[in-house]
Amino acid sequence: MKKVFLAGAMVGLGLLVACQPAAQQAEAPKKAEKKKLSKTEKFRIALSNQDKYQKACSNPTQLVPEGIDIETFKKDMLATVKFPEGGVVGKNIARGEKLFGDPKKGGKSRRGNCYACHCGDPKIIACGNIGPSLRGYGKRGIDPKDTYIRIYNSWAQNPCSVMPRLGYHGVLKPEEIADIVAYMHDPNSPLNK
Amino acid sequence: MITRRDLFKVAGVGAVALTVAPGMVRESFGAPKKISIDDALKEHLGTGLSGLKESNLIHIKAPTIAESGANVPVQVSANIPVDQVEALYIFADANFNPWVATVEFTPMNGEVFFATRIKLAKTSPVRAVVKMKDGSLLAASKEVKVTVGGCG
Amino acid sequence: MARIGRAIVRVPRRISKGQVFKVQMVITHPMETGFRKDKKTGKVIPAHYITKVEFLFNGKKVTTLHTGAGVSKNPYFAVKMKATESGTLTIKYEDNKGGKWSKEVKINVS
Amino acid sequence: MKKRAFFVSAVLAGGAVFTAVSLAQQQLPTHLKELLELGMHPGHAFIDEGREMFHKPGPNGKSCATCHGQDGKKLEGAYAKMPRYYKDIDRVADIDTRILACMTKYMGYNAKDKKFKKKFNKWSGPYRVPLATYVASLSNGMKINVQLDDPQEKKLYEYGKKLWYMRVGARDFSCGICHTVLAGKRIRLQGLPDPVKNKLYTHWPAYRFGSDRMWTMEDRVRSCWKAYLLYVKQWHQKKDWVKKPPPYSDWVIALELYMKKAANGATVEVPGLLR
Numbered sequence: 001m002k003k004v005f006l007a008g009a010m011v012g013l014g015l016l017v018a019c020q021p022a023a024q025q026a027e028a029p030k031k032a033e034k035k036k037l038s039k040t041e042k043f044r045i046a047l048s049n050q051d052k053y054q055k056a057c058s059n060p061t062q063l064v065p066e067g068i069d070i071e072t073f074k075k076d077m078l079a080t081v082k083f084p085e086g087g088v089v090g091k092n093i094a095r096g097e098k099l100f101g102d103p104k105k106g107g108k109s110r111r112g113n114c115y116a117c118h119c120g121d122p123k124i125i126a127c128g129n130i131g132p133s134l135r136g137y138g139k140r141g142i143d144p145k146d147t148y149i150r151i152y153n154s155w156a157q158n159p160c161s162v163m164p165r166l167g168y169h170g171v172l173k174p175e176e177i178a179d180i181v182a183y184m185h186d187p188n189s190p191l192n193k
Numbered sequence: 194m195i196t197r198r199d200l201f202k203v204a205g206v207g208a209v210a211l212t213v214a215p216g217m218v219r220e221s222f223g224a225p226k227k228i229s230i231d232d233a234l235k236e237h238l239g240t241g242l243s244g245l246k247e248s249n250l251i252h253i254k255a256p257t258i259a260e261s262g263a264n265v266p267v268q269v270s271a272n273i274p275v276d277q278v279e280a281l282y283i284f285a286d287a288n289f290n291p292w293v294a295t296v297e298f299t300p301m302n303g304e305v306f307f308a309t310r311i312k313l314a315k316t317s318p319v320r321a322v323v324k325m326k327d328g329s330l331l332a333a334s335k336e337v338k339v340t341v342g343g344c345g
Numbered sequence: 346m347a348r349i350g351r352a353i354v355r356v357p358r359r360i361s362k363g364q365v366f367k368v369q370m371v372i373t374h375p376m377e378t379g380f381r382k383d384k385k386t387g388k389v390i391p392a393h394y395i396t397k398v399e400f401l402f403n404g405k406k407v408t409t410l411h412t413g414a415g416v417s418k419n420p421y422f423a424v425k426m427k428a429t430e431s432g433t434l435t436i437k438y439e440d441n442k443g444g445k446w447s448k449e450v451k452i453n454v455s
Numbered sequence: 456m457k458k459r460a461f462f463v464s465a466v467l468a469g470g471a472v473f474t475a476v477s478l479a480q481q482q483l484p485t486h487l488k489e490l491l492e493l494g495m496h497p498g499h500a501f502i503d504e505g506r507e508m509f510h511k512p513g514p515n516g517k518s519c520a521t522c523h524g525q526d527g528k529k530l531e532g533a534y535a536k537m538p539r540y541y542k543d544i545d546r547v548a549d550i551d552t553r554i555l556a557c558m559t560k561y562m563g564y565n566a567k568d569k570k571f572k573k574k575f576n577k578w579s580g581p582y583r584v585p586l587a588t589y590v591a592s593l594s595n596g597m598k599i600n601v602q603l604d605d606p607q608e609k610k611l612y613e614y615g616k617k618l619w620y621m622r623v624g625a626r627d628f629s630c631g632i633c634h635t636v637l638a639g640k641r642i643r644l645q646g647l648p649d650p651v652k653n654k655l656y657t658h659w660p661a662y663r664f665g666s667d668r669m670w671t672m673e674d675r676v677r678s679c680w681k682a683y684l685l686y687v688k689q690w691h692q693k694k695d696w697v698k699k700p701p702p703y704s705d706w707v708i709a710l711e712l713y714m715k716k717a718a719n720g721a722t723v724e725v726p727g728l729l730r
Contacts, residue, residue: 049623054623054627062622062631105341115341125340128644164628171626258486261730263664290415291415296408299407307423348504369495418667
């Protein structure tokens with residue numbers, strides 16, 4: 001068991017040294033890929049994929065970064081945000097709605113899954129109260145760019161927030177986030193009616 | 194009454210058996226034909242929705258919001274002497290086959306009571322219909338909202 | 346699978362004469378509707394569900410349940426009955442694939 | 456005898472609750488409460504099945520009962536002290552791991568037999584879940600009492616604590632995010648419990664009506680990891696996903712140990728009923 005932890009720690013250190021945002025890591029695939037990894041090995045690597053910012057947030061207080069100054073933290077995070085070519089407000093509102101939470105499936109969505117934590121469309125009852133309600137979001141006069149950054153990398157505004165950094169990890173592509181922003185700011189969307 | 198249900202059952206099983214055969218009638222299976230509540234009532238009771246009499250003697254206990262449609266607890270009781278009752282029917286409107294269960298009572302039961310867990314395809318009323326010995330049909334219903342549970 | 350058809354029944358331990366009591370049971374059964382597809386193979390899982398449950402007390406019919414695939418997996422049923430004498434409650438149940446089982450419970454009236 | 460008494464009291468209590476509950480409409484799901492009011496759930500069938508399995512001889516003729524006594528006499532209270540260090544297998548084991556070790560070490564099942572392993576791991580399999588439920592039910596009514604006497608236990612406990620707060624994966628989750636920081640809030644309509652503060656280990660293994668399955672804590676912890684979206688290289692390439700830690704691994708047992716130690720003093724009530 002000792003070995004397990006040691007090995008894990010070593011892999012972790014190795015990756016920490018080469019710590020880069022996931023989006024950048026993707027560009028340099030390694031040759032070792034061909035070797036088939038055992039499940040145990042895979043899990044160990046996945047755990048050691050923890051980046052330096054996640055590590056800073058992994059203390060019992062959870063929502064306060066440890067070891068990194070808050071301003072630096074925000075600046076680093078903001079630097080990772082990539083903007084789509086067509087601007088932060090996308091055109092495909094229907095796609096935005098589906099990513100936000102498909103009303104046909106009771107607000108389910110494999111990608112955005114916003115209703116898990118936020119309420120919005122009054123027709124969807126099964127919405128969480130972890131985040132603030134997004135009812136009438138478009139009417140609050142919030143800059144769409146801020147909305148975009150919030151979804152792309154919420155830690156740029158609110159370090160160690162519980163909101164997943166959806167763009168940073170590549171869960172949503174920049175264009176997809178732009179569509180969600182469009183859906184949230186559209187005056188005709190059920191959120192704002 | 195029983196022969197009718199048996200017929201239906203046979204038809205249902207037959208349809209499934211057919212679709213299991215590879216490639217055959219897949220299309221018809223892709224969208225199984227939904228039986229409307231009216232048809233289901235007609236099939237089991239011989240009359241549609243209009244033939245039911247709402248009654249406050251029948252109580253349905255079911256959750257208002259269900260986190261999982263697969264397991265909705267339903268308890269039905271009725272303030273009617275059991276020897277006047279022939280059977281109790283439970284229907285769920287939005288299911289492909291709205292008929293869920295039939296309970297035949299005898300005086301040995303002492304009380305009109307039945308509890309079970311049922312499947313609900315989506316938000317819909319759950320109906321309980323009591324068929325009296327004199328042939329009249331008393332009904333009650335309760336709307337159950339089915340939502341997505343957990344993280345979704 | 347051997348476990349299909351396993352049932353557990355609960356009745357109160359002591360029953361006074363003429364008292365109305367609850368009989369609860371859980372049957373282990375998949376209750377397949379026949380509409381569901383196997384996620385891995387994409388094939389339709391054939392319907393398999395309990396069709397009939399009979400409650401007999403000392404050989405006399407108490408209740409018969411006719412059920413369809415609308416009842417949940419591992420179905421739970423509860424009915425009430427009254428007894429004026431001790432005896433055996435026999436519960437017979439069967440499914441649409443020809444499975445037949447029965448379960449006996451002692452009822453002690455005091 | 457004890458069990459019978461429990462039936463009666465359950466029926467009586469059920470009746471009392473039934474009349475007392477008002478029909479007030481709530482916006483929160485009343486689902487679980489109403490299911491509990493039914494008084495009996497499929498979890499109880501697993502105890503029955505486990506009892507039968509417990510007395511069934513393995514390939515070498517020995518059954519669980521051979522060592523542990525008829526009806527698990529010698530195992531009463533054992534579950535309340537698990538996970539703990541076992542000398543014979545030289546590791547800290549939770550109930551699933553312990554059952555696997557017993558079956559392969561003493562009952563003649565072959566640990567390398569893939570068929571057996573698959574059958575054992577399977578949710579609907581005849582060995583792991585029913586046996587775990589049955590053995591856990593033997594500790595019903597007893598107080599959870601996990602002690603860290605062995606250095607291995609201590610080490611694993613510390614590691615479990617670290618894992619609890621470790622934020623990782625494409626969703627930046629840790630166990631603590633949902634179950635410490637956000638405890639009391641709702642994810643959709645599901646209330647988030649705090650298993651550490653509120654000593655919630657008491658009702659596992661539990662029947663979860665959302666999936667219609669009996670879950671042991673091993674299953675529960677492992678499927679929590681699924682929500683993390685852990686990945687080796689890129690999360691959106693399916694082959695790189697790491698959904699769950701391997702079964703019976705120290706990662707799982709460490710978390711179990713951390714949670715169960717926190718539940719010390721609470722009374723075991725198996726099987727539970729949850730969403």
